[in-house]
Amino acid sequence: MADTLPTLLLAEHDDVSLNPVTARALTAALALGAPVHVLVAGENARAAAEAAAKLDGVAEVLLADSPALAHRLAEPVAALAVALASGYGALVAPSTATGKSVMPRIAALLDAMQVSDVIAVVAPDIFDRPIYAGNAIQRVRATDATRVLTIRTASFAAAGEGNAAPIRALDAAAPTSGASFVSEEIAASARPDLSAARIIVSGGRALGSAENFHAIVEPLADALGAAVGASRAAVDAGYAPNDWQVGQTGKVVAPDLYVALGISGAIQHLAGMKDSKVIVAINKDEDAPIFQVADYGLVGDLFEIVPALQAEIAKAKA
Template identity: 60%
Template sequence: MTILVIAEHEGGALKSATLNTVTAAAKIGGDIHVLVAGAGVAAIAAEAAKIAGIAKVLTAEAPALEHHLAEPLAALIVALAPGYTHILAPATTTGKNVAPRVAALLDVAQLSDITAVVSADTFVRPIYAGNALATVQSKDAIKIITVRGTGFEAAAASGGSATVEAVAPAADPGLSSFVGQQLSKSERPELTSARIIVSGGRGMGSGENFALIEAVADRLSAAVGASRAAVDAGFVPNDFQVGQTGKIVAPDLYVAVGISGAIQHLAGMKDSKVIVAINKDEEAPIFQVADYGLVADLFKALPELAQELDKK
């Protein structure tokens, strides 16, 4: 068996989700190749070659691949597909954009969001917002899989010595073009890779009150998250959202403030190592999954917490 892992990268560096996907590939077994596609990716390919357990890194460079558009990237993957038994991508925005197109072009089923590997053709994935786990088997010759990063430890980023080989990019289908992007900039860590996350919900009352969340997060070097209710209310931007329709996270510490604990939100954070809940409603469902709970007015608790952290 030979497995192809689609690397995600940004700003000249690999994204951490790639390392989790490599671990999933290693559990399947066989040789693991990593595809680094884009423009000017030599440094990224060299970084990928150091990942433990990688046999080969493939590089493809073309202007159409620079911005990770699904159509040209899918065309490249389909051209490479006959040499592989499994093609894995992180279950991120990019992975979820590309993998279904690849599966459709190859006329095979896609296995989405796997969290465990049973065997080379059998996998576990969450269903019903994570309230149940399904064991699914694929008989397809080529298995297209997206990997939930929180289900697998990150592979070692060093210790490997894979060869690097350039491959020809596929012809651009010309179905899409890059127009522009607006990036939010923050000195805080990215949600999906943060060790600590402090999230606010509808109970924050307004976007201005998220300054209380940010004050605690900055003292903990944490990322700031939010529930869907807070995002829908316009308190914070979409990229803050944690949950089934947002980002799936599993930090060492997750602090949920003013979040009731709807199933949609729990699906995105219940794998966190330690969960702390602050809510004035002692009947809030969030307390059922919390390791530590504080029944209190968040507008008093957060400033007091920030003061205590200042003493550390």
């Protein structure tokens, strides 16, 4: 039976280090009740595999090291996972851009139903997932021999460290495919990664311009040591880059503190941040939906409130 087979977790990494979402997805994978193996696919990815081996609960790390896997394109990674699938009861990945690219292809090749954005593991074959922008929770049963899951990592705590799991090298000769890597542009920032940040300061359309966004949101984020986020309206207006977008069509986050500046609170945005531990909203519209989920709300002009808040933070640090 599938339940007696181990679970394979696809690690999110950059060959050198693990993305923190891997530890969160591991918590979900362990909830399936079977031993968890972690697949680290990449080129010169030994360091990432060693990091995965330290995570509590990992039974074994599979290291697939090959130039064909250098950029973790969906085609070779999916082919590798499918080749391993017969030995596993479930294939699991974080619900990130990479996971959303690879896992549907795996599900199609296995002719299996993918369960996306799992927020709770009820039983080894029963899962909860949000629908209608998080306004309803759907409970589904996966009946395929191999379950294919993506995990909304904001809903799970990160697994700890202190383990020393064995690392097994795989023959990573990936088959050729019609896709090839051309180039990539990676935004470099000294700020924390948005998907894993403890504090996030986000701006909305009320900021009025890209200049105001940079002048108001970013200094407050830097003062708090926070990542910068944005609503879809702010991104569409050109105030912020696409990779800062928080929401149903952006990144789903659950930081310790989420500060929303000039964000009204459309359901698509709330779906991406309402699991934050503490939410602070600043908006001049007292009827804005964001105040329904905020722990602390300030009604007023953000162009006056935010500089005053920054001054208080600077005074506290002095």
